[in-house]
Amino acid sequence: MHINPKFLLQLVEIAERGSFTEAAESLCLTQPALSRNMKELEAQIGAKLLIRDRHGARLTEFGRRALPYAQAMRKSLERISIEAESWQHGRSGSLLIGITPHPASLLPKFLAEFLADRRGVTASMTVSGILPLIESLGRGELDLIIGPVGIEPFPAGIVAKILFTDELALFAGASHPLARKPVIDLDDLRHVRWVGTPSDSLMRRRVASVLSSLGLTEVRHDIVMSGIESALEILETGNHLAVLPRMPARAKILSGGLVELPVALPMPHWSVAALYPEAAEASPLVLDFVHALTERFG
Template identity: 35%
Template sequence: MKIEPRRLLELLAVARHGSISGAAEALGLSQPALSQSIALLEREVGVRVMERGRQGARLNGFGDALMFHAEALEALLARAAEDVRMRALGLEGTLAIGITPITAVDLVPRCIEVLMRETPGIAVSVVDGLDQEITEMLRTRKLDLLVRRLGAAAQHPDTEEEALLGVDWALITAPDHPLAGRDAVRLSDLGDMRWVLPAGGSAFRQQMEVVFAAAGLDWPVRSISTNSILAIKSMVMNAGCVSVVSSRLVEVEAAAGRLAVIRLADVGSRRPVGLVWRRDEPLSPPAARFARIIRAIARDDPAAEPPPSAP
């Protein structure tokens, strides 16, 4: 079976516009020409890929299966055009990385600083999102690599993971908080605290829900919600609140004596932080260079825990 790539992009347009006429207008084609192209695609794959009716055109299960590859093709072509544009401007290329909050504050910025020093002629884009969202962006070639907690999103057969380091969650308080002098606490004993925690819809909130569930707790009702890491730190320091974060996110404040970091004894095993990439597909030169740098930084980081096995 051989599929003409252009027909996949035309099918994608029909899916987005909900009709052959709307897609034809957007593509600058006549409606009969686009209908014929879809018919040829169906002949190529041997099945019908959409249902046509009075309400427009709707993809069936076969068409939905092709959408993943159509979106990946669209992203690949866009990345190729951007790469050529960058090289025409005298730059070396592009790198797109997906991250989650645990990697945004420390690990990834350190790696990008080294990468830019080694390769100044490179354009880097960083996308912060939910684990599932950035994983789909990787699979459809909108991103080159992910740096995130492993085991937080479903693992797909077309992706590969490598653990780099392990990070524990910790309770943070103001230095004068009654809990500040404790070596360790149990999250399950802290139900009456005034919490500041991430708001719904964020990757940070998703990760925190896993932490509370691991301790057998419902999400705290008495809590202030914000998706700003800066606001969380500030309210812990100044408003008598407590929060749960990775100790790596507050290293500077803890070293300056502005926050106390207390080990949590009942949040389950550490999840590793690592790289995720597309299986059986070579990394671009910028992505391969970034992967080499992040492995070296994680290996030589004196504050890093050895990575546990990903579940």
């Protein structure tokens, strides 16, 4: 049995208005056309649905049974329309975000604020190295990545939107012995304990390049942390040094927990970008999220 859903919606309009005349006007149809549609609907269903008399139109007993299903269908179509509009404007759906350790310390507050205005949106955040994240993005397992660029190539068809540029600096806890020295030389740095990111991370490689240019080729990291926030917490104990991006450390410097050491290092720029498929492939939600990121950090 094939039932035309458009005719069911017209049946609902007639039943709720109690009049073919009013229903036809609401539906922008002529009364004869609406009457033909109802006769065809009754033929499709195999049962009479409406009775017309001088008082208007009313449902038959079977029509009253069928009406709730037709109304439910109308409600479902309305919800689909609302969801489609929300999708087009980036107000519903799910975000699968891959992020490297550096910006991961900056994103949670922003993400909470973004979702607060978009109640139909859910998000999950995976923290990892940039190379595994790029592979996941290529397989369609992530919607976008937030991480460093200019170090490793990324696949064709991927857009990189620069969010901000940070710099690496040498940090210590406020109670560390070197924190009070106005001048720090190479010998001071040869005998300290270090905190670093994992050996296979791009951050570790960049830091190794910075320290090597200073003459520190054999640096032993006593503690290895994948998260920048965790490394900053360890630095506050006053027992270690670390080369880290300035931006995540700013709050702890202002609170007095950390100091930036006066060491003339070649501080390379560290650009962080949103990586996502080209506009033709990216969802409206991803583009909305990237736009919000750019407004906040760009």
